[in-house]
Amino acid sequence: MPELPEVEVVRRGLNDFVVGRRIADVTVMDVRSVRRHELGAANFIDQTTGRTVQAVRRRGKYLWLVLDDGSSILTHLGMSGQALIAKPQVPDPRHLRIRFTLDDGNELRFVDQRIFGGMFVGEGDPPAEISHIAPDPLDVAFDDTDFVQRLRAKRTGVKRAILDQKLVSGVGNIYADEALWRSRLHYARESNTLSKAKGLELIGHLREVMTEALAQGGTSFDALYVNVNGESGYFERSLAAYGREGEPCDRCGTPIVREPFAGRSSHFCPRCQRKR
DNA sequence: ATCGTAGCCTGGTAGC
């Protein structure tokens, strides 16, 4: 599934192919992919057709195409979304939901199997609609000290805290588990019991694991076909905790444990990552 | 105000 590094790869690919392009035509194949556009699919088409894309930006896992009238096409890939650039003669993929025909003949295709993602028009740059989304660890504007202060002010488990997009964006289940493993922290450790130093270590590991994944993910994607299937690429081989239930911890050899957490799973080493 | 969770979705797979 697309994580922050994959979304950044998508952003770079879109930047190469859609900036300066005029959107000549828009087709919405499945209205559920624009359900966050409150005025409906027809209005989404009206607001985007004829506009020229000026930039492609990202915060966390949100992408937005800046348009020439000051609005933006906000995009979230959810867990199965893809943004692909293709020639019209390339057959439509099975789960094509939205098609943008560009003035150079290319198509920007929004493909999404599970429809957790979607597109909608927002206002401004960054759009007001994502003003509640915190900077992500790869943002130069990210403030580590402020992050640690707010992390320690929360009264919840540390994993739940770093999955909170209002505290830090772009962190998903995979990177949360990996950064916690690197920091030797139990997922349910109360965030308000962390030292400042441990908080700084945690954000450092988050940034480190995302940077590594971006470097590796960046080599596994073709620019013309922006494949955002997280199952491919090199990063999966680098995982120390996520998806490794029963396999030995890279540090101490103890089998990695998986526990239910918030309707999904947490993977951790029961020896290296004790709660206290 | 803050925290925790139901619900949105599809396709693959486990279990019967």
Place this chain on the structure above:
DNA sequence: TGCTACCAGGCTACGA
């Protein structure tokens, strides 16, 4: 074999 149940995941709305 064909059916059902369940799982994966990010995010928002909403209840406590």
